[in-house]
Amino acid sequence: MRNVLTILKKNRNVCGIIVLMLISFCFAMFQGGFISWFIFYTFLPFGAYSMILLFYPLQAFEVERRISKHECQAGESVDMTLVFSRKNRLPLLYMVVEEDLPMELEKKTLVFPGFKQSFQLTYTLENLPRGEHVIQSVRFKIGDFFGLYEKEATVHAPLKLTVFPAYQELNYKQLEHVFDQGQVGTTKKIQREHSVVSGIREYQPGDQLSWINWKATARTSEIMTKEFEVQKNRDVFIMLDEYASPFFEEAIVLAASLVHALIKKGMDVGLTSTGSMEVVPAKGGSKQRRRLFYRFAKSRATHTSVWNGKKNKGVVPSNASVIFIVSELTMEKIEGWNAFTGNKAMTVFCVKSQGDFTGEEIRAKSVALARGIKLVFFEQGHLQNERTEVKANER
Structure with a gap:
């Protein structure tokens, strides 16, 4: 009984329906006649249905x-x-x-x-x-x-x-211009040095037939190739700036586009970000592409950064090439890049349109170019290389 009363208290509208049914019944009893009983019996199915719904599981x-x-x-x-x-x-x-x-x-x-x-x-x-x-x-x-x-x-x-994330099919000729300073090397299929064999791995696009380990292939039923020691100078690490900005999603698209293009060309690509500094080791192949895309899917913009150019200098291997992806240029970031990479050549991709720079960002861009930092802009899915300004500073 108490449970029924509790249910009725929580459902006051049902109590109103019960009151209406009682009123119509009392009216039919005292008034009598066809009309009063017709009203009661017409309303009765609807009221009974509401009562059934009250206890319907x-x-x-x-x-x-x-x-x-x-x-x-x-x-x-x-x-x-x-x-x-x-x-x-x-x-x-x-x-x-x-x-x-x-x-x-x-x-x-x-x-x-x-x-x-x-x-x-x-x-x-x-x-x-x-x-x-x-x-x-x-x-x-x-x-x-x-x-x-x-x-x-x-x-x-x-x-x-x-x-x-969505990604763009980047123009490979543009990528060759981007990396023309020798930071990452050519975007053609890499011909790896093979002085010392250090192990075996799964076949990746670009591997030569002479590298195939036929015994391991027969044992695993998958194409396995020899792993050589002299490969680390081909690693590319992407540093993603996860600081919140209106162009954050465009930065994710650019990062995914670069990963897709570089792995497609047979390079080993790693990833780290300013939001967590968790490093995904540089590897190649479709599994690495999926791993990095999954990381991009979970990436969130943040107003705080755990990255420090000096403290995090050893996060990425010293012999790896680093590409920074940002949505805004500041003097603080330029100083951090210099502390992070030392005197190494670096490439910075900016997803902000060149026509939207503030006065401070224009000054930061000039300082970056003067220090030999290569700037590349990503606008509406296309790379816009700062070739003229780079050449001017190289003289």
Whole structure:
């Protein structure tokens, strides 16, 4: 009895429906006649339905989630299907289904189950933003004919959707101009030195047939090649500036584009960032590309930086080439780059349009060029090389 009273206290609208039923019944008893009893019996099914919904077990619903793909690129769409099943056939007038999604992916849909024991809802998540999106549960509610009473429940149905960043197919001639100072070397397939064999590894695009270890290939059923000691001078490390700015997403696109282009050309690429300084060792191949893209998917802009040019000097191997990717130029960053790389040549990619520089950024750009820092701008998916200013400073 106490449980019933507790439920009624929490659902005052149902109490109002009960009062209306009692009033119509009393009116029919005292007034009598066809009209008064007609009003009572007309209202009775609707009131009884509301009372049944009060004790209807929504938690008995089972929800199965199906998705067309668990991984995609930013800007793509995925189809999501929710399959609802229950053990009874109580007619449900409507059901409002709301996904427990991130703010940018909010989804609310109205369905009409009727007498169905099993029904499904399919919708499309369009223009997905980059990131690792975790969907925890499904929230839905039902109500009566008058809208006076609604009942809500949440069913746990977890799902993880990984959205990798979009990338541009960079022009390889532009990349050759970018690296024309010998920092990274050529973007052609690398012909590795092979004086001492140090081990074996999986085959990567660009490996010569003479490097294949046929015994290991037969043993593992995968093409294995010899690993040589003299390879480290071909490593490329990308340093991503994760400081929050309006161009942060463009910086992610640029980083992903560089990783795609360099690995496609057979280079070993590593990654670190100013937000965590966690280093992904330089490697090549499709597995490394996926590893770096997954890191980009989880990357978040921050207003704090754990990077210090002097303190973090040993984070990246000294014989590796470093590419900095930033969305703004400051004197503090220039000083940090110099402390980090010493007198080594470096390339800095900036995703900000040259026409949008402030006075301070213009001064920082001049200082960077005077110190031999090569600046490359990334605008609307294209590389804009600062060739004239670099040549002027090389004289």
